[in-house]
Amino acid sequence: MSKKTIVWFRQDLRVADNPALNEAAERGDVLPILIVDETDQDMALRGTARAVWLHHSLLALDKKLGGHLQVFAGDPEQILLAVAAENGADAVFWNRCYTPHRIIADKQIKQFLSERDLAARSFNGSLLWEPWQVLKKDKTPYKVFTPFYKKGCLSAQAPRATVAAPSDISFVGEASDQSMIDGLELLPRHDWAAKMMADWQPGEQGAREAWAQFADNGLMGYKNGRNFPAKANVSRLSPHLAFGEISPHQIWAALEHQPQNEDVAHFRSELAWREFSAYLLYHFPTLPFENFNSKFDQMPWQIDQTALEKWQRGQTGIPIVDAGMRELWQTGYMHNRVRMIVASFLTKNLGVDWREGAKWFEHCLVDADYANNRASWQWVAGSGADAAPYFRVFNPVLQAEKFDPLGAYIRTFVPEIAELPNKFLGKPFEAPAQVLADAGLELGIAYPHPIVDLKQSRNRALAAYQTMRGQD
Ligand code: FAD
16 A cells, blocks of 8 residues: 655745655655644744735646645644655655754654654755855854855755656545635735735745746846936745745756856845854854844834834835835835845834834834845844944935936835936925925925934934944
8 A cells, every 4th residue: 555644834835846745746645734833933934925825826736736735724733744644745845944942842743743653854945055064164143144155055066956746646535625625714804905915926836937027137247237226127925935846956956057257146145044043043042032143232222113113114214215115014025225224224213123113014014034134134133143343324315326327126115206306305304495396395294393303313223333432
């Protein structure tokens, strides 16, 4: 009789290059399942943009699996045990996740299953290099990106080869219907998400198309173009990577077929930043909630709920910041350059704790990734590994002038100031009365006055930094 293996899908919602699925299919019959684990403390799922994405991604995965995906909500240990008993499965395979809660939980589950004569095996589906394989000569982890990437990753064993989807999967049991996925109730009751999802195609096919579109139209010129939010030089692969609809191995391998130039090299290094975040989180599991640099424990963060809410709603009166925060709200995504600008504004000009910003991003981003998000917030705040120095405070007006010179990005997301000439688009508060009148713009009515003075708040941030350093 054929052996039956449960394949437990998590952040690997694809059939191609899925080592756990391949191994299970080779072994015998496959029972694919996904469990929404409410106890996962790393990032809450309910009510987030990610929950909406997950719903659609599951529909796409289920289709790929011929309607055989079974979904559950609850305690993975008990569900895996019950499903195995009910279907006569003797093994559970999954691809590894690397967040702190998941690592602890997975270890326990492995032991729990093996004590009940169920084989449990895990595989690498989401990182090019296993975090424990890349270490300095003294066997301690890297804390600085460039040596991590150049000395650690690039001189380590090359990433594993990709594996094609199993050609013919034999499934356990009959196909189910979509109602199981609907039953997870991942979609919001009021459909605020339709607009957000309009430009996205969750699922493996969508990921493949996003890659093809980028490879054809965005990769050339990536190194420089990736800084300009109005340019199509970024891949928008992040949600697909976060849900594992495409693996970094597939992208890494596809890059081999591109002309090897600085754009490709730079794109590879950005994928390596993703590895670095996961690596840091693995080796420093308090990274999501504790300052990586403990000097920042002395930082006198402001508690300003009103300012925080204005930032969240894109009503700060600083156009590039508001454009970014509205892009986030409307599309579930924000361009990397603008993520840096809004994060710098929150932590430095408004003096708000980086953890507040990280939480809001995790609520709104379709690509929210615990490692990337928390490491990046700490990086911008200055408290992180290999962080931007705290005293480097982004000037959002100059950033807008440099990276959105024609104002296309600001005009898309802050239409109420669209009639301003380019010269004042990033700083309506400096526009002469006549210019405002010609643009039909009354500051304080149609668009807010800045909630902080950029220069004063910058100086306040630098003074706070000095105070913090003085306590060394
Ligand atoms: P591309 O430029 O096309 O890059 C391709 C891939 O490389 C990305 O999908 C991503 O996986 C990786 N990558 C690119 N830049 C970075 C980076 N700086 N750090 C780590 N990986 C990177 N990224 C997330 O995936 N999830 C998050 O929750 C997240 N939160 C962030 C919060 C802040 C404050 C900042 C400054 C950055 C954050 N990033 C996050 C990193 C980066 O902004 C996004 O990965 C990127 O904008 C995604 O767009 P893209 O796929 O078009 O990027």
